[in-house]
Amino acid sequence: MESLNAETWDTVICGTGLSQSLLALALSRSKKRILHLDANDFYGEHEAALSLQEADSWAHAHTGGDVLHHDEPASGKNTNENVASDKNKLLTPPVLSGKESTLFRNAHVWKHPNAEAQGLSFPRAYSLALAPQIIHTKSKLLSQLVSSKAYRQVEFLAVGSFYVYGTTDAAHGTTLARIPSSREDVFSAQSIPARSKRALMKFLKFVIDYDSDEQKPIWQEKADNPLSEFLVEHFKLDEHLRDSILAMTLTLDGKVTVKDGLATIHRHLTSIGLFGPGFCAVYPKWGGISEIAQVGCRAGAVGGSTYMLDTPVSIDEVGHGGDIWLKLSNDISIRTTSLISSQQTYSTTSPTISRLVAIINSPLQSLFEILAEGAPTPAVAVVAFPSGSLPNNSQPRLDVPVYAFVHSSETGECPSGQSVVYLTMQTTPQSSHVLDIALATLLQAVAADGDVLYKLYYEQANSSRHSLVTSQGSATVFEFPSPSLGLAFDDESLDTVKEAWKIVMKDDALDNAFMQFEDREGMGDDDDDYD
């Protein structure tokens, strides 16, 4: 059997997050010698889907509020845009292990005192996603999964209604209202007054070709202004409709610009119907992004790459004859001509988000209605609580929105009869409390008599948004940016995958061959057996 240190690897990939795993997929037909490692004993790194047991120990490892475990002080180091000048050493050797990451903090778990009696099942019955992003059907991620044939191993579910919490009219009080996103929706929405309907129709029509020469003059000068002002000033949308439109952007600070906001809404609206009626986005069954990461790694393995989990690695030496020497946790030394990892240190300019994952012993059925004839039953619903909409008595007015992704048991993330709610907001001093209020408000609004059985709270930051490339002679160290904090998958991260792919492929990188593969499947027979 070949051994790990027998010859030089073409590349060593550290971490099995989505970027690294898509890279593994991209390289899976390349004949390169690839070693793919993860310090954790599960796949997915910061985008993993965890059983309750894994979630408990993950939370335990990320309880710290003090985020750095390094000798150096936090300041200055995190911008990390250093370029190595020393011939033999990287100035800041990358932190290669997701376990030592400073991206997460203040994690804690709460369990209902009678959780089991209330229906909490065994730990493996759950699969809690650390980064539950929805994927718009227009996303290049899906087209790459199709062209690489990896999509066959993933089951995609529909993301259904987007709801906004608030007061639509005095008669109904505060409720969840479906966000109208098509002509039919607008016409059938009873809560919208006729005048507002016209304004909304005008806006929806505008967004569809907002980037055309005809429409551009309307917004270009205001491109960097807040979208919320633009909606009111130019389109005369009332407060409720403004909130609805803003919710569609999934903006975490509520301050999305006209330029970015219009692009996001455009993506949302033009994604509807692409793969079938009634939905604009999909979600991979069994834990979202993590499932795609695992399928990418499997493709890498099928292509001959070697996989090791539970194996932290550190840099021993760089530059020796153009090779990078690495030391594995089991003291084996290996050498490679390129090293791919992801940045594990938060950037001081990064926003921080707070997440609350909650298991509810109710299916919250009413949120998963079928949206159009022939549409699949949605497995994910999105609920937005606009800035200032949540009841909070004592604190200063909360000026950021809260979003809830509600996942039915169809996602495979919980047993049937239950659901998982993923709440996200920009971190404030009270966010742990605010997310609890949002969760309670949500359960009340859907009139569910469900109890919260289990909660996982944590805060997440991100690294610099650029990939870091350090070269010495023929050896290259490449670091992906950490996962984005956005609630919808952002195609930009695919560009960095291609960047890394080019580094490993060197002269063999043919642009139009990236992620373009034939099916591996072979019909193995002419002589079928019947007995």
Next chain:
Amino acid sequence: MAPSEDSLPVLKILLIGPSGAGKSALLLRYCEDQFDPESTTATIGIDFKTKKLAVRGKAYKLNIFDTAGQERFRTLSTSYYRGAHGVILVYDISSKKSFASMEKWFDEARLNANPDAVLYLVGSKLDKVAVGGRAVSFEQGKAFAEAQGAEFCEISSKTRENVKRPFVEVVDKIVQKPQLIAGATPGSKSIDFDMGGFPSNPCSC
């Protein structure tokens, strides 16, 4: 005549077990009637193989998945096990060590696969008995399988002895479990990517 290919129920069968047990050899012998005594790298590039099989007068399409080497450091992903109807656990009858690891493999299969999935134990390299290479007796294998609630047989990919049997018997067990076979047609809730979205995608007809 048998029903057309596309309408056949699809069953997902996994092969698991320690490195060197003979999983890939079994897959290649069963699906392609090939055996290569030299090569372990021959399995690179094999995701799964498809084979048609009829039991009790009804035809099925088997998608048989190989571990792709991810068993070597025990890094099979949970996604490998998704939707599997049957899991064939393979050990090498000439290796005590490989037999001793089967308990862990059964645990892993139970932990990750559908609780209804059919587990089946295979002792491989039966031809080695002739050269005095047996290290695990038939009775040991049989008793262990029974303790795990699994069926059992011994096979040789080299001589073809019994290679069809594990597949026939696994499918026979699967089709007796209606709740398991119900999943053999894709769920109505998942989205069919072949239906739309990417006109460039060649149709699979």
